[in-house]
Amino acid sequence: MISVPPDPLDVLLLALAGGVLYWGFDRYRRRFKRRDLAIAFALAGGVASFVFVPETFDLVGSLLEIERRYIVVSLLANFVLLGIALYVMSLASGAQNEVAALTRSLTIEQAPRTDGGGETVFVVIPAYDESDTIGTVVSSLPETIHGYAVQPLVVSDGSDDKTAANAAAAGAMVVEHPINQGQGGALKTGFEIALANDAAIVVTADGDGQHPPEELDRLLAPIVDGEADYVMGSRFLGIDRTDNGIVRRTGIRFFTGAINVLMDTDITDCTNGYRAIRGSMLDRLTLTEERFNAPELIIEARKNGLRLTEIPVKIEDRKDGDTKKPKLGFAIGLTRIIVVAWLR
Numbered sequence: 001m002i003s004v005p006p007d008p009l010d011v012l013l014l015a016l017a018g019g020v021l022y023w024g025f026d027r028y029r030r031r032f033k034r035r036d037l038a039i040a041f042a043l044a045g046g047v048a049s050f051v052f053v054p055e056t057f058d059l060v061g062s063l064l065e066i067e068r069r070y071i072v073v074s075l076l077a078n079f080v081l082l083g084i085a086l087y088v089m090s091l092a093s094g095a096q097n098e099v100a101a102l103t104r105s106l107t108i109e110q111a112p113r114t115d116g117g118g119e120t121v122f123v124v125i126p127a128y129d130e131s132d133t134i135g136t137v138v139s140s141l142p143e144t145i146h147g148y149a150v151q152p153l154v155v156s157d158g159s160d161d162k163t164a165a166n167a168a169a170a171g172a173m174v175v176e177h178p179i180n181q182g183q184g185g186a187l188k189t190g191f192e193i194a195l196a197n198d199a200a201i202v203v204t205a206d207g208d209g210q211h212p213p214e215e216l217d218r219l220l221a222p223i224v225d226g227e228a229d230y231v232m233g234s235r236f237l238g239i240d241r242t243d244n245g246i247v248r249r250t251g252i253r254f255f256t257g258a259i260n261v262l263m264d265t266d267i268t269d270c271t272n273g274y275r276a277i278r279g280s281m282l283d284r285l286t287l288t289e290e291r292f293n294a295p296e297l298i299i300e301a302r303k304n305g306l307r308l309t310e311i312p313v314k315i316e317d318r319k320d321g322d323t324k325k326p327k328l329g330f331a332i333g334l335t336r337i338i339v340v341a342w343l344r
Contacts, residue, residue: 017044100181100290104189107155107175111193114151114173121148121220122194122279124155125172126186127207131161137205138170140213146224148200150216153193154207155186163207183273184293191282199279210242211274215313219276222309229281229306232267232298233274238312248330255334259295262342263302267310270295271334274313281306286344292333299341 024040114120123141127134138152154167158180168174175189187204194202201223205211215233222228235242236253244252256270271294285300287293301308 013047017047020044020047099179100185103177103179103181104185104192107177107189108192108196111175111196112173114197119148120151120197120199121145121201121203122190122197122199123150123152123203123205123216124187124190124194125152125167125205125207126155126157126183126190127159127163127167128157128180128183128186129159129161129163130207131159131163131166133209134163134172134207135166135170137207137209138167138172142213142216145216146220148220148224151197151199153190155190157181157183157186182291184287184289184291184296187293188287191287194279195282201276202279202282203276204273206273210316212314212316215274218311219274219313222311223276223278227307228309229278230301230308231276232269232308232310233272233313233315234267234269234310235272235313235315236268237310239314242315242317251331251334255295255338258338259298262338263299265298265302265308267298267308269310270298272313272315274315277301278306289337289341292337295334295338296341299338 020040021044024037024044027036027040028034125134125137130137134154138154141150141152143150152167152170152172154164154172154174156164156167156174156176158177164174164176173193175193177186177189181189190204191202201220203216203219211233219231219233222231252269252271256267259270260266273294275297281301281304284304284306285297287296287300289296298308
């Protein structure tokens with residue numbers, strides 16, 4: 001009987017399958033994640049099938065009308081590679097979310113407590129490297145409004161300058177993220193601190209001086225009068241003095257229209273960060289977005305039955321420094337969060 005020497009390619013493929021199985025076994029015994037073991041078995045089985053049942057690839061090739069086996073193998077390998085890439089991306093995203101949650105948790109634990117009880121309006125100001133403007137923004141806020149004490153809360157979001165020191169010197173409650181979390185992440189920290197202090201109303205404002213404090217009276221009035229739970233400022237109903245170009249303005253109107261269609265609303269400015277929310281309603285909102293948070297807030301408020309209203313406000317241009325708003329990822333980010341928040 002003539003012995004046929006093993007095909008070197010088959011030997012290589014079997015060695016690869018064995019290596020993948022060992023990887024999966026080693027991952028499982030260290031982390032006990034059945035997902036890792038299942039992926040290893042699936043990949044190893046696919047590689048081994050090329051050695052033991054090569055006809056499988058011929059069958060797939062005939063279904064796809066591909067005659068050459070190596071093209072079928074390349075096609076399937078690309079699908080597997082795509083799956084692995086998506087899996088790695090999900091792991092990275094999960095790790096990033098864990099770091100963000102830990103960062104916010106540590107920051108919230110260090111936050112001071114006020115004795116204002118339910119008679120306080122918290123003005124949450126996320127700030128990233130806004131040392132030139134944050135002091136003026138904080139000091140320009142009134143001490144009381146509509147009978148409520150005003151408590152400025154500055155969340156210094158990984159700033160490398162004197163943002164935190166200047167805000168504290170101006171009289172704000174200040175907390176610091178050791179790592180930049182984005183505006184959405186900073187607002188979530190501020191919201192949790194405001195809730196822990198039983199804030200009656202929570203206002204959000206930017207740290208660059210774009211949101212004039214004289215607008216606060218009208219922004220809070222619908223909530224104080226019991227007419228609304230969520231009040232949004234609109235630059236398109238009021239006055240817009242920012243240096244936004246035609247492309248960005250058109251984009252804002254487009255995404256605002258999309259939210260109106262999806263959520264049966266009638267708003268005009270979905271990205272405006274000047275807003276007021278009844279404190280007792282905040283814990284109804286499920287907020288996951290770290291950066292493009294404005295559409296998520298609107299969609300969550302609408303889903304959870306908050307009474308929304310919009311008022312005209314004046315938006316000033318930045319007082320100093322450069323904008324931190326992304327340009328290239330603006331449309332992509334808004335599209336993603338609108339779709340995710342709507343389907344969630």
